[in-house]
Amino acid sequence: xxxxxxxxxxxxxxxxxxxxxxxxxxxxxxxxxxxxxxxxxxxxxxxxxxxxxxxxxxxxxxxxxxxxxxxxxxxxxxxxxxxxxxxxxxxxxxxxxxxxxxxxxxxxxxxxxxxxxxxxxxxxxxxxxxxxxxxxxxxxxxxxxxxxxxxxxxxxxxxxxxxxxxxxxxxxxxxxxxxxxxxxxxxxxxxxxxxxxxxxxxxxxxxxxxxxxxxxxxxxxxxxxxxxxxxxxxxxxxxxxxxxxxxxxxxxxxxxxxxxxxxxxxxxxxxxxxxxxxxxxxxxxxxxxxxxxxxxxxxxxxxxxxxxxxxxxxxxxxxxxxxxxxxxxxxxxxxxxxxxxxxxxxxxxxxxxxxxxxxxxxxxxxxxxxxxxxxxxxxxxxxxxxxxxxxxxxxxxxxxxxxxxxxxxxxxxxxxxxxxxxxxxxxxxxxxxxxxxxxxxxxxxxxxxxxxxxxxxxxxxxxxxxxxxxxxxxxxxxxxxxxxxxxxxxxxxxxxxxxxxxxxxxxxxxxxxxxxxxxxxxxxxxxxxxxxxxxxxxxxxxxxxxxxxxxxxxxxxxxxxxxxxxxxxxxxxxxxxxxxxxxxxxxxxxxxxxxxxxxxxxxx
Amino acid sequence: xxxxxxxxxxxxxxxxxxxxxxxxxxxxxxxxxxxxxxxxxxxxxxxxxxxxxxxxxxxxxxxxxxxxxxxxxxxxxxxxxx
Numbered sequence: 001x002x003x004x005x006x007x008x009x010x011x012x013x014x015x016x017x018x019x020x021x022x023x024x025x026x027x028x029x030x031x032x033x034x035x036x037x038x039x040x041x042x043x044x045x046x047x048x049x050x051x052x053x054x055x056x057x058x059x060x061x062x063x064x065x066x067x068x069x070x071x072x073x074x075x076x077x078x079x080x081x082x083x084x085x086x087x088x089x090x091x092x093x094x095x096x097x098x099x100x101x102x103x104x105x106x107x108x109x110x111x112x113x114x115x116x117x118x119x120x121x122x123x124x125x126x127x128x129x130x131x132x133x134x135x136x137x138x139x140x141x142x143x144x145x146x147x148x149x150x151x152x153x154x155x156x157x158x159x160x161x162x163x164x165x166x167x168x169x170x171x172x173x174x175x176x177x178x179x180x181x182x183x184x185x186x187x188x189x190x191x192x193x194x195x196x197x198x199x200x201x202x203x204x205x206x207x208x209x210x211x212x213x214x215x216x217x218x219x220x221x222x223x224x225x226x227x228x229x230x231x232x233x234x235x236x237x238x239x240x241x242x243x244x245x246x247x248x249x250x251x252x253x254x255x256x257x258x259x260x261x262x263x264x265x266x267x268x269x270x271x272x273x274x275x276x277x278x279x280x281x282x283x284x285x286x287x288x289x290x291x292x293x294x295x296x297x298x299x300x301x302x303x304x305x306x307x308x309x310x311x312x313x314x315x316x317x318x319x320x321x322x323x324x325x326x327x328x329x330x331x332x333x334x335x336x337x338x339x340x341x342x343x344x345x346x347x348x349x350x351x352x353x354x355x356x357x358x359x360x361x362x363x364x365x366x367x368x369x370x371x372x373x374x375x376x377x378x379x380x381x382x383x384x385x386x387x388x389x390x391x392x393x394x395x396x397x398x399x400x401x402x403x404x405x406x407x408x409x410x411x412x413x414x415x416x417x418x419x420x421x422x423x424x425x426x427x428x429x430x431x432x433x434x435x436x437x438x439x440x441x442x443x444x445x446x447x448x449x450x451x452x453x454x455x456x457x458x459x460x461x462x463x464x465x466x467x468x469x470x471x472x473x474x475x476x477x478x479x480x481x482x483x484x485x486x487x488x489x490x491x492x493x494x495x496x497x498x499x500x501x502x503x504x505x506x507x508x509x510x511x512x513x514x515x516x517x518x519x520x521x522x523x524x525x526x527x528x529x530x531x532x533x534x535x536x537x538x539x540x541x542x543x544x545x546x547x548x549x550x551x552x553x554x555x556x557x558x559x560x561x562x563x564x565x566x567x568x569x570x571x572x573x574x575x576x577x578x579x580x581x582x583x584x585x586x587x588x589x590x591x592x593x594x595x596x597x598x599x600x601x602x603x604x
Numbered sequence: 605x606x607x608x609x610x611x612x613x614x615x616x617x618x619x620x621x622x623x624x625x626x627x628x629x630x631x632x633x634x635x636x637x638x639x640x641x642x643x644x645x646x647x648x649x650x651x652x653x654x655x656x657x658x659x660x661x662x663x664x665x666x667x668x669x670x671x672x673x674x675x676x677x678x679x680x681x682x683x684x685x686x
Contacts, residue, residue: 026649027617060644219648222663223640229648 003237004399006073007357007380008043020067024233029063036070045073048247051102051152053081053089055113057225061232068236072247084113090154091147098150104243106155106201107144110226111182112162114140119162122171122178130176137181138188145192153197153246155239158186158204163212194405199242206238241399251380251400252354254296255345257363258307258314258336261391262290262326267313268465268561269526272320285388290325292395301401302332302352306344306361308529310465310561311336338564340432340530341368342375360400364391365527366498371435436531436599439496443533443596444603445540448489448506453478455503456491459523464561466524466534468554468568473508473521486510488517488544492537494528504528505537509545517545519554522568529564535595536602538572542592543604550590558582571595607681610653611672618645631668646672654681 003021005014013035020032036044050069052058058065062078069076081089081097086107089097112119118133125133141156148154159182171177176184182204192198207214210231220226227235259266263286264276276283277290297303303326307314314336318328328334333351335344341363349356356378363369364386373381384394448456453475460473473481481487492505505528508521519541524534545552554569566584570576572595574586596602605613615630616623619637632638643666650672651657656679658666666672673683 025652026645027614030617057641057644059641060648216648218657218660218663219644222647222660223644225644225648229645229652 002397003071005071006043006045007378009039009073013039017067017071021233024230026063026229029067029233033063033067033070036067036073043073044070044075046075046247048074048076048104049100049102050076050078050104050106050243051081051089051097051100052078052106052108053086053097054106054108055084055086055110056108056220057223058108058227060225060229061227061236064232064236065239068233068240069243072240072244074247087144087147090150091144102152104155104246105150105152106157106239108157108201108203109159110162111137111159111178111185112164118181119164119178127176130181134176134181134184137185141185141188141192145196145198148196151197153199153243155199155201155242156189156192157201158189160204160207163215163217166212199246199404201239201242203238206235210234241402244399245402245404250403251301251360252358253302253304253332253348253352253360254293254401255304255306255348255359255361255379256293257341257365257368258305258309258317260364260386260388261362262286262293262305263317263321263324264388266526267317268309269462272316275317275321277321277324282388285392287325289388289392289395292392294325294330296395296401297330299401299403303330304333304348304352305331305335306341306348306363307334307336308338308341308526309336310563313561338529340371340375342372342379345372345376345379360398362391362395364388367439367496370439370498371432374435374438375432433597433599436597439498439531439599441494441496441531441533441600442603443536443600444493445490445537446493446604448482448491450482452491452503453482456489456506459503459506459525460521463523463525464559465526466529466565467559467562468522468565469520469557470559470562471521481508486512488541490537490540490544492524492528492533492540494531494533496531501525501528505533507537507541509541511545511549515549515551517541517549517552519552522554532597532600534568535572535597536600539594539596539602540604542590542594546590546592551587552590552592553577553585553587555586556584558584607654607676607683608673611650611669611676614649614653615646615669618642618649626669628670628673629668631670650676654679656681 016035017032020028048069059080065078066076079100086109089095090105115133115137122130161179161182165171165178171179174180186204190200193200214228214231214234215226216228256262264282265274267275277286278284279287293303314334315328318324333348335348345356345359345361349359356376359379361372361379361381362384364384369381369383372379380400382394382398384391456478457475460471464470481489488509488511490507491503493503494501504525506521506523507519509517509519511517554574556566556569558566569586573592574588577585577587612623612626615626619635619642621635621637647658647663647666654676658675662675665675677683
């Protein structure tokens with residue numbers, strides 16, 4: 001069960017509560033509740049009175065319900081009306097139930113409880129009798145709602161087909177049978193949605209998702225307590241999810257990465273043609289992700305794109321793949337550049353005039369997820385991995401965009417509770433360097449050997465962005481370089497605390513008879529850009545030639561894709577010798593200062 | 605944790621009394637919190653904890669910790685080390 005915790009709860013707090021969900025036992029649930037009650041009042045959320053009217057025993061689930069509501073977050077005060085006293089409880093203004101001032105009211109009922117005769121004797125009834133009974137039920141729902149005049153939101157549960165009638169062929173084949181009546185009554189309940197404070201608690205859907213295993217037949221007969229305790233948390237979470245949009249506003253903006261998030265592949269590396277966004281797996285998954293994002297847009301969520309890319313490349317994708325569900329105009333704003341993602345979120349927030357707490361961030365890379373959540377703790381970061389299915393499922397099941405209707409609705413949320421929280425902690429100046437220091441980056445540079453050849457060829461042929469000369473040497477050329485002692489070939493590998501990125505950088509240089517070094521190729525895979533690893537590779541090159549050489553020469557050959565590296569040689573201290581037709585020649589006298597940033601631990 | 609300890613911890617949580625107030629003699633008669641709702645919780649949590657099912661005849665017998673132990677023993681739950 002995937003649980004979304006309040007954003008201001010820290011990991012330590014969440015871990016204490018998570019065990020209740022993992023172990024699904026009453027003891028753990030009670031421990032979690034006790035822990036939540038010991039938290040500072042401000043992060044426990046608003047006080048909410050929840051009144052439950054029901055036709056069967058739910059009291060045994062009160063701890064589970066309290067936990068599920070507490071993690072919205074709110075401080076739930078849950079109470080029950082008398083058994084089978086639904087009308088009496090909410091139509092009489094002086095009822096004991098209403099005097100407890102519920103903010104939310106749940107009506108949870110079953111057909112077998114409110115009309116057992118219909119459920120057990122329907123086979124003895126004529127069609128006209130069955131129509132009459134069905135209309136009576138629909139009328140009961142109508143009278144209940146028309147008589148209700150309180151301010152509290154009223155959550156009406158839908159009915160489910162009683163287990164007696166599951167798989168009964170003749171009932172499936174008649175009008176005004178049990179199945180048909182359940183669907184007609186549910187239809188009438190649904191028709192009141194969002195009128196007079198009515199919301200739908202779709203227990204029929206809950207039961208169809210969990211299946212009959214969620215029903216404890218024995219406890220139903222023994223104590224009229226039908227919901228299996230194994231499914232108590234699932235049930236209580238379903239109830240709290242339904243009420244959540246009343247307590248917590250939905251998020252307004254979905255910020256999505258592009259490469260490997262809404263299409264498969266990296267446009268700057270793989271090129272337009274090879275992007276995966278079509279009917280073939282995994283392109284089919286990306287297609288679904290885009291459709292999902294588009295439908296979120298239709299419910300009023302603003303979609304923005306934040307991508308480490310050249311804007312022209314991004315525009316080309318939308319032009320070239322004109323059959324993609326998402327069009328350029330579906331994005332409220334686009335940032336395709338080489339800035340850090342959190343800087344782009346800040347700039348979009350200013351542009352749209354929304355707070356950081358309006359953003360949900362979606363990116364396939366753990367690295368970017370971690371950086372955004374550390375730099376901007378108010379931004380919701382969806383935890384996904386690079387598998388597109390995980391992206392799709394996370395986006396599909398998140399409650400962050402839940403809403404009752406696609407118009408602005410009244411909210412009972414207690415306002416500004418978040419402002420009570422000490423935000424100084426969050427506003428602490430956070431820099432990219434802080435983040436990179438936390439990453440525990442480790443670079444290792446080795447001389448190329450035969451085993452690394454395939455990866456070196458791959459890097460040479462595929463790297464476009466961080467590639468100073470874009471020379472596409474083939475296997476034969478590279479083989480010759482390997483046996484030629486005037487060549488220096490260095491391979492960079494990178495890892496961080498999220499995992500091993502493998503071999504991500506390559507440098508090829510030659511030393512001539514005058515002991516002058518010329519750099520033939522210098523490149524870094526796009527997934528390693530932005531960590532300063534190129535300087536570790538640079539330093540390794542200097543180190544390997546500094547004792548024997550006095551000059552180093554290099555050139556930058558501009559292409560459509562490699563503008564990100566245009567200044568690289570200047571940043572390492574080289575001087576421009578000439579500029580001609582997109583080629584900039586550099587040189588530098590030895591010795592050179594080391595450039596590796598202090599957040600990278602270098603192994604050679 | 606021994607199975608007796610598991611049972612006592614669970615009972616303490618359900619009846620909302622300290623672990624030290626529960627022993628093999630504890631029953632519906634001398635524990636205030638042991639009402640019908642507590643019985644339902646006890647049944648369902650024990651079934652979850654020990655991956656067992658009580659039948660209806662056993663359920664009505666679950667009126668004291670001693671009887672709970674007897675019935676759990678009959679179901680193959682080990683209480684020898686306690």
